[in-house]
Amino acid sequence: MTPFEVKDCALLLRMSGLSPAGNLRELRERIAGCSENVLFHHYCETTLRTTFDNPDYRNDFAVWAKLYLGDRVLAERLGILDPYTFRSLEELRTATLEVIDERLGESLMVPWARPGDELFFLESTTVVFDAGIRITQPSRLGAFIRKMTDGSVYYHFLEARRRPPFGKDDFTLWLMENEDANRPYILALASVDFYFHSLPHLRRELASVLTEAKVAK
């Protein structure tokens, strides 16, 4: 197998240039017209951003609906949307708009936030660099993951799903170079329900399931 080259990354967060949303109708308009980079940020990059580790929901739209629109029904419906189960960000956008349209249809008035509580639309640049680490043995992958930065875990296990081949993490792709021999590790990685984990939690979980797979092997 070719050695696994560990990359690291860091987020540089910036304003998207979109006007903030002050009510649900404005949220719908912004989501319908924003770039995929903005959508990806608010659904997927929240784990790597400076934020409280255990919010009620993983995406910013659900958190805003609950805290600032005061609409718990909408928050629950948005909160369960898992971006990694959609084949593209456009499909995710469509699903998000459907949830919002449904809620607008149910509401007697458009839910709104107080001035100062608007949702700001952000995007980021992900700066990627070589971490200078090479992994040669699949059996050592868990031990290496345990010592990785949040940036490395994010880049190889989450951000990778945005790159072709769509929906695959980098660790699994590497292990598939010798699929039969590495099947226990591949299955272990596939067993992790990762979307609701913080990155420190995800790192521990990945290291743990790979260690268990190694013992079982």
Place this chain on the structure above:
Amino acid sequence: MSAPLSAYEGIVGSAVIRQLRRMGEKLAGARIVHVISTREGGGVAEILEWMTPLMTELGLKASWEIIHGSGRFFEITKSIHNGLQGHHVAISGKDWKVYEDVNARNFGRLRPVREEADVVVVHDPQPACLIKLCERRKGKWIWRAHIDISRPFRPVWKVLRTFAEKYDASIFSMAEFAQPLPHPQFLVPPSIDPLSEKNRDLDPAELSGARAEFGLDPDRPLLVQISRFDRFKDPIGVIEAYRIVRKVTPVQLVLAGGGATDDPEGKAVLEDVLEAAQGDPDIHVLLLPSAAHKTINALQRLADIILQKSTREGFGLTVTEWMWKGKPVIGGDVGGIRLQVVNHHTGFLVNTPEGAAHRIRYLLHHRERIREMGGVAKEFVRNNFLLTRHLREYLTLFLAIRSGKEEPILQV
């Protein structure tokens, strides 16, 4: 003197330090100049005191420069500061001329440094108009706004904007603090140094020494707010909250704050606070020198209940410091405090003296919640608000801005 990077390894882990060193290699030799208005007081100077040496350790050529000004200059820049935060202030054309003249004098002194730098980071409004004077700049100039300028007094912003929009980029602590500008606006929250005199662990003798120095009763709960004597910190509201609690529980209150050479308004606020205290022996109003870091640390660790009842706030680094000491915070529901204080997890957000009094009483009657929430607060700071994260974001910004590319994924 700040600590070397290796000293933080035991706090943040070796992977974080390794990551910073790797990023430093990519920026080796880059010349970075920070410009601020004072070395004494205020969170900005504290940040640069550790950031500059650490950038140097990582291989960058980092330095910071101070602009010097008269008392009148700092009165004007304080008005600009207040105006940007929404206060109605009177700044005449003559005042703006003084502001520009002082910057011009400073520019003449520092011209070679700024014309040769790869990146110049100009902090806050005081030196903001320097960019207008630097026509031959070859590096990137970034304006770093540490305060909330989302609802400025328009006449002040109208003038300052003419300087701000000349920069290549700007940095705000939170999206909520920003104003639309015709260049990329990055978001970088500030941080604290866990090894500084203000945040390091203290031994019991140091704590008891501070308690004796200020005549604090060890047997009664202690409420503390530490911040500049500034109307936006609402020290009078804290005294009102104390009086409400005092009706049912015998508590003590410390209101402590430092002065800064660019904050002439502080004296007037301090006088108002002393008048509101009405000589109550259980209200301790302390005007601390800017170097009283260990005293502030001790007061934070002695406190039972911590307040930061601001009505307008920049990021609120004091809140971060409290949380690093494992204490939940009762904070004003404004600015950066909202980013840090999560109700029932790391503290409580309040809007009124009554709300503050309610939460004080709740915590005094649920001591176990103080420990639980304090533990969560400390881990929250470890993962998000220590200087290593802050340093990483600046390095990321330098890497991105030097590349000149605006792609979502940037390989360096």
